[in-house]
Amino acid sequence: MSKARLEHFNLTVLDPDATAALLVQLFDWRIRWSGASIHDGYTVHVGDEDSYIVLYSQPRANAPGVPTYDRHLALNHLGVEVDDLDRAAERVVEAGLETYHHQDYEPGRRFYFRTGDGLEIEVVSYGK
Known part of the structure; x- marks a missing residue:
């Protein structure tokens, strides 16, 4: 394979x-x-x-409001890798959205935000 x-x-x-x-x-x-x-x-x-x-x-799509972690087969968040985490955070704020859970961790750095639809996105950079 x-x-x-x-x-x-x-x-x-x-x-x-x-x-x-x-x-x-x-x-x-x-x-x-x-x-x-x-x-x-x-x-x-x-x-x-x-x-x-x-x-x-x-x-017939589901209405918003039910936490994803409480639904069977729900998407909990989308992960997107970027080269410049600080610039990505600036762009999110410029779009009128709030960032949260900024963390440095092994092997990289990350933060989260939610879209207007409520989709949670984790943005991560591994400093390659």
């Missing part, structure tokens, strides 16, 4: 366009595709050349 890599994951959000726009703004990603999808839904693919996130919404 050849080496496996993560190509994408699919996440239900309330507003795929807004979440994608934020991720483009913060991480210099791009919209790879958007359009109608399964179960009368709408999908936006956002990422880079190697991997992406599918942001999906449909009329």
Whole structure:
């Protein structure tokens, strides 16, 4: 078997366009595709050349407010690696969002923030 890599994951959000726009703004990603999808839904693919996130919404999507760690098969947070953690934190604050849980740990540094949809994102730098 050849080496496996993560190509994408699919996440239900309330507003795929807004979440994608934020991720483009913060991480210099791009919209790879958007359009109608399964179960009368709408999908936006956002990422880079190697991997992406599918942001999906449909009329029966879960309402916000239930903590992810309390739901079966829920996504607890998305981890994004960056080269410059301080600049990434500045960009998050410039976007009007609050950063928290700033930590130096072995082997790197990290902080967290939540999107307008409530998606928690961990931003990490390993100082390569």
